[in-house]
Amino acid sequence: MKNSTIRIIVILAILSIMGITITQIYWVKRAFDLKEAEFDRNVNTALFNVAQQIFSINNAPSPGHNPVKQLSTNYYIVLVNSDIDANFLEFLLRSEFEKRNILVDFEYGIYDCDNEKMVYGNYVRLGETKGRQDRNTSLPKWTDTGYYFGVQFPSREAQIMNQMGIWLFSSAVLLVVIIFFGYSLFVILKQKRLSEVQKNFINNMTHEFKTPISTIAVSTEVLKSPDIIHQPERLFKYAGIIENENKRLRQHVERVLQIAQLDREEAGLKKETFDLHELIEEIADNIQVQLRESKGEIALHLNASPSKIKADRHHLANVIYNLLDNAIKYCQKQPSISITTGLQANELLLTVADNGIGVSEENKKRIFQRFFRVPTGNIHDVKGFGLGLHYVKQIVEVHRGKIVVESELNKGCLFTITLPAV
Numbered sequence: 001m002k003n004s005t006i007r008i009i010v011i012l013a014i015l016s017i018m019g020i021t022i023t024q025i026y027w028v029k030r031a032f033d034l035k036e037a038e039f040d041r042n043v044n045t046a047l048f049n050v051a052q053q054i055f056s057i058n059n060a061p062s063p064g065h066n067p068v069k070q071l072s073t074n075y076y077i078v079l080v081n082s083d084i085d086a087n088f089l090e091f092l093l094r095s096e097f098e099k100r101n102i103l104v105d106f107e108y109g110i111y112d113c114d115n116e117k118m119v120y121g122n123y124v125r126l127g128e129t130k131g132r133q134d135r136n137t138s139l140p141k142w143t144d145t146g147y148y149f150g151v152q153f154p155s156r157e158a159q160i161m162n163q164m165g166i167w168l169f170s171s172a173v174l175l176v177v178i179i180f181f182g183y184s185l186f187v188i189l190k191q192k193r194l195s196e197v198q199k200n201f202i203n204n205m206t207h208e209f210k211t212p213i214s215t216i217a218v219s220t221e222v223l224k225s226p227d228i229i230h231q232p233e234r235l236f237k238y239a240g241i242i243e244n245e246n247k248r249l250r251q252h253v254e255r256v257l258q259i260a261q262l263d264r265e266e267a268g269l270k271k272e273t274f275d276l277h278e279l280i281e282e283i284a285d286n287i288q289v290q291l292r293e294s295k296g297e298i299a300l301h302l303n304a305s306p307s308k309i310k311a312d313r314h315h316l317a318n319v320i321y322n323l324l325d326n327a328i329k330y331c332q333k334q335p336s337i338s339i340t341t342g343l344q345a346n347e348l349l350l351t352v353a354d355n356g357i358g359v360s361e362e363n364k365k366r367i368f369q370r371f372f373r374v375p376t377g378n379i380h381d382v383k384g385f386g387l388g389l390h391y392v393k394q395i396v397e398v399h400r401g402k403i404v405v406e407s408e409l410n411k412g413c414l415f416t417i418t419l420p421a422v
């Protein structure tokens with residue numbers, strides 16, 4: 001699928017999910033407002049009925065105005081301006097609320113009309129005493145002056161939410177759909193990146209193999225000409241070219257095989273105890289030919305003592321070769337490499353420093369990823385598979401070690417490997 005098509009699909013999918021979410025939020029809010037209005041209406045009616053019953057019990061005439069006032073979203077007062085028997089009031093409130101299915105705890109307070117002071121207050125658990133309507137005779141009674149009472153519901157919102165079951169359920173389903181959608185999107189984008197990375201890898205590999213193969217083909221053509229036998233110099237030259245190109249091909253194959261081998265042998269390292277310094281000296285010797293070609297130099301500062309290490313010699317050698325190979329490859333001047341070893345606590349430190357093109361801050365985290373290559377545009381044409389450092393990291397980690405890189409663009413890189421010492 002084309003990149004632009006994927007982008008359009010992703011944008012449309014995100015827009016539709018956003019649309020559905022906004023619609024859901026709007027409807028949930030509307031449903032909440034409706035439930036809230038219904039609750040207020042029921043409470044108002046219940047309190048109005050309570051007031052009417054108090055008036056009738058006191059033989060007082062009903063006032064011309066509605067005695068119930070809602071002072072805030074959750075506080076109602078009822079201006080009875082008459083005698084109130086707390087016991088009777090609580091009984092009336094309970095029965096009126098239960099009648100209207102307002103099964104939520106409430107607090108009420110009785111206030112003195114003259115000095116606005118609360119003379120009595122109680123918290124009533126409607127849920128627990130549901131159905132119990134017997135009168136509690138121990139509550140106080142005021143008969144000598146005028147009173148009003150106030151009611152509020154501490155768990156009003158929870159009660160309204162309880163009545164919105166279907167909306168909460170549909171919101172939860174929507175949330176699951178969004179999470180699932182987000183995850184699918186993440187997987188699609190990851191797969192897309194992976195397929196791009198693999199495409200790059202195949203392009204690189206084809207290029208890397210094509211060049212030596214065609215050079216070998218041309219050289220063989222030359223060697224096949226009948227009079228080459230009389231030109232020993234040309235013969236040697238072309239045989240040499242074939243040998244070098246063959247070596248290059250072998251190196252490429254080994255690179256790819258290293259990773260395949262690593263995948264197969266994950267737990268099967270052949271660990272042995274050997275001297276790390278001997279190995280480094282051996283590798284430094286072997287790399288001299290390559291260094292001479294690019295007029296580079298290598299300096300060894302082998303300070304670790306003792307320098308014994310328990311590791312897979314073959315893989316550890318590959319690790320050092322890969323780092324040195326990169327130090328030469330990614331250098332646009334004469335390579336100057338230095339290898340240092342040292343002991344720190346119970347750990348062996350091995351550093352490889354170069355004076356190459358360096359890696360930017362942003363790419364530093366990614367160079368150890370499989371197939372990752374720093375995008376270089378047309379700046380230089382160093383080819384590779386993006387497997388070397390991934391292999392290095394894997395090997396270091398299976399040896400319970402760590403690798404970090406410090407770098408500055410155009411100054412060089414410093415790779416530090418920490419391994420457990422013997």
Ligand code: ADP
Pocket residue numbers: 326327330354356357358359367372373374383384385386387388389390412413
């Ligand atoms: P390859 O060299 O085959 O591309 P690596 O995994 O060895 O793959 O390296 C990944 C990338 O990290 C390289 O493409 C290169 O851009 C960058 N890199 C690695 N080593 C160095 C170095 N010493 N100096 C600068 N860049 C480096």
